[in-house]
Amino acid sequence: MSQQIPSPRGGASGGHRSGTDVRHDLWVPTLVRSLVALVFGAVTIFWQEPTQNAAPWALGLFLVGTGAAWLFLHFRMKAREDVDLGSLANIPQLAGILYILGGALMAIMAQQNWLFVLLAAMVLGLCGILELALGLRFRQSFPLGRDWTLSGLVTVGAGMGMMLVEALGAKAELGVVGGAAVIIGVTQFIAALSLRHDALAADRAGSPDNGQPKSVD
Template sequence: MSSSSAVQAAAYWQPTLFRAVVAAAFGALSIFWQEPAQGLVSLATGVYLLLTGASLGLLARRPEAARQARLLGGAAAVLAVAGVLVPLFPTPAAFAWLTAAALVLSGAAELLLWWRGRVQEAAASVLAKDWLITGGVAVGFGAALPFFARLGAHALLGVAGAAAIITAVVLLIAALSYRHDAAGSGAVRQ
């Protein structure tokens, strides 16, 4: 691992782990909550979107993410705004469209970050491959979400939760790998 990658890994593992834990908690909620009411689903999803936005905001504030800060900050803002709005409009249609917009826009930002890292060596990040997966999952599941609006709260929670579970698995592996890589190079950031 190059010293630049080790420095990035040391800087990125904590916000990545935070995002993974948030996604895992929301995903677990979506699995075990058998009869959710739409208002409570909207509230839980709003909290999930807010905390996911916060994790991206924390990542954007790292000096090592300066080249990605604008897109990460934009994605964080979109998720935060949606996180505030989703509980205020607790109908299935509003939930589906607001959550879909947040997922598609934030996912598109992650896909753009992945693409920029591929094309421009200077914009490369250790998170690039993870952004490909998490961005693709967010865009795909976000685009599908409105088609489930007529099925109600349980279906909407299931679709959003499925995206969260995939994201949680990918980012948990990534965060622990970054922590290990940073520790191995002596660059661990506490």
């Protein structure tokens, strides 16, 4: 059964900012996520001796910020009637909620290293799998599909890496997630700039697709 996925430019369907390129609504949440990731990555690089009590707060704030960016993206897409992700439409919202809840629990409860690592691995692994599923489904038919695929893989890898370096302490644990955050931050930053550039170019040139949806098997 085929599913209707919109072309990058919205049609005259009466949705949010009808007739504007959908990438106008994607680039700002993508930029927000990239900045959250880059700030966290920089903190893990320059923070030479993180304590076991402080590490859960740092990672928890990163997860909450990432979750907020996902919810921002979800509400931007939900406001457009020409964006339909079908049965996976709630994944951005679900990922956002899981990130925020996981980050809050981590900051409040995870003062023991094993619990800190367990919570982090669970949140990163589950959210990474959700993002990867979204990316693989729409990698050819939605502007953020390929970026979701890469970020999902990196996030799952970060969760697995946390388990592998548990015995090495907070610096190594934050370093694993921080390295993943740098990769995500850079790629999401490039994606945000590309989305904005392409949206403005489409506004100037007009869309040959005229907002008609593409059919994806």
